[in-house]
Amino acid sequence: MKRQFCIVLFLLLTAGCATHELDRSTIDEPSGQAVGVQGAGTGPEIAAYLTEAYNNVLTMCRNNPSAPSFLCTGVTLRATQHSTQFHFWNPNPASTGVSFSWLRKDAKFSKLVFGYNNGFILYPDFFKPTGKIALAVLCFFPVDGATDHRPDEGCGQYPNRPNSRPCQSQGITTAAHYIAHFNANAGMYGALCGFDVRDELDERGAVAFTEGVKAQGQLPASAFGTQNEFRVRKWAQNIGQTLPIEAVFYINDTGKVGAQYDQRDFKTQTGIWIPMIKITLPQTAANDARFEFIPADQAISS
Template identity: 90%
Template sequence: MKKQLCIALLLLLTAGCATRESGTGVIQGTSGQAFDPSGPSVQGAGTGPEIAAYLTEAYNNVLPMCRNNPSAPSFLCTGVMLRATQHSTQFHFWNPNPASTGVSFSWLRKDAEFGKLVFGYNNGFILYPDFFKPAGKIALAVLCFFPVDGATDHRPDEGCGQYPDRPNSRPCQSQGITTAAHYIAHFNANAGMYGALCGFDVRDELNEQGARAFTEAVKAQGQLPASAFSTQNEFRIRKWAQNLGGTLPIEAVFYINDAGKVGAQYDQRDFKTNTGIWIPVIKITLPQTAANDARFEFIPADQAISS
């Protein structure tokens, strides 16, 4: 009888906690219910407050690898992978530009911060870390990472290759740039010339070498001069097909200021209309200095639709 009472008390104490199981694809809500966004539910894999809590946790988690696996780079389970977008009624935010060779994202973590979005955009969307994507969502291929903007629209190899006429912009490892110290020297020699900077190859097939390269790249970003804080980092991801909204691992839409709120609200409605899946609008407050932390907030009044 005492044992049964203890179990009952434990269940009461743990009820209401949001849990996220690494690598299982299962995300439990406040009731302990596992959401399957590939099923008939109109909600994604978590409530708004839970998603804000997950993003905060991912931002603060500065592990150098996932699951203690030296072949699993930390972007698979930590940080906030976000893409800034420009609001338009002419296209869906989740579709890549047909003319692009790849898709650019930035990655925000406590040790990989920046103070603004690319092109001064004010809203966009967020991907689940690969190890936490819900069941039924596709995996996206991460190709390369630039500690600061890589001017990837002008690079071959899906945005990861050499910038035209700048040999020192070819992938970092091909130049023997394999540590944070190497990259800082490279940056100082090419300061202000983003097309001249190299990116780190972090493709999955590189295994431990790719994971180690990413760890050094994150360290390098943290050692950049203060003048670089206003420039976002850049991931390049392989372009996916059009109209895959329902199977893309999209966690939320976001905005950073009032100018971006309307765009995020439109994107929330558009995503629900086209996929049947509700995702939250999240307000992100970007850090204004390296000493500040980013904030992730679910604000009920911001939601264009509640479910």
């Protein structure tokens, strides 16, 4: 049974029951804008939603064991570099998938991939505005998975490294299993496995993701400077208007310039205004990320 069907059935059976997940039901659309066109919140509201999503450490969504927590919590972000040669929301045509990282209170890291300074953020799937497409999350690596060199849309075995095949296929199903695997392979990205979290796995995928997040939290301190990695199925080119993009972000002044360019470009190409959010990444495990909307930093106000 597909997870989507299970979720719909669950909602019908439990309508009116209280939940403990992020509640965006009070979001107001800007006056005169159609739902799913302008977005689902002002800059300060989006910063508040991101903060709440970051702090929400549920292990499942809507009390559904088949709904992994990334569907309703955490901050799914992709680090990018701005360019006049392509739009930030278009996948690399040569890539077999699209890589993201997932930031949450129990899944922290101190820097972005390749030392990048800006990028964009996706809505959690359960809170994307009407008219936005669902993106398929395929696998999760507690640390960078060197996915550009892997088959199966980036989730398969790294060439000539059999220990890197998907975790469940080699009996790695718990955080403890993964930590032993990490230590045995000296933390080499290409030698490490990823957890299969595809939708069709239902509860098994949700459990695998929970164990992957636990594993990230148990990694040695030396791994804190390396981001985790989601692999997402590649989408079509030039569909920015229907992608579930919540915001662009930056982590410093260098990234601010790139985010300003991307904010303008997205509005020009799609007609949709999205906020620029400043993310302060935690520099130690004791610190937390911060999400801020700074009006003076915005390239455009609407």
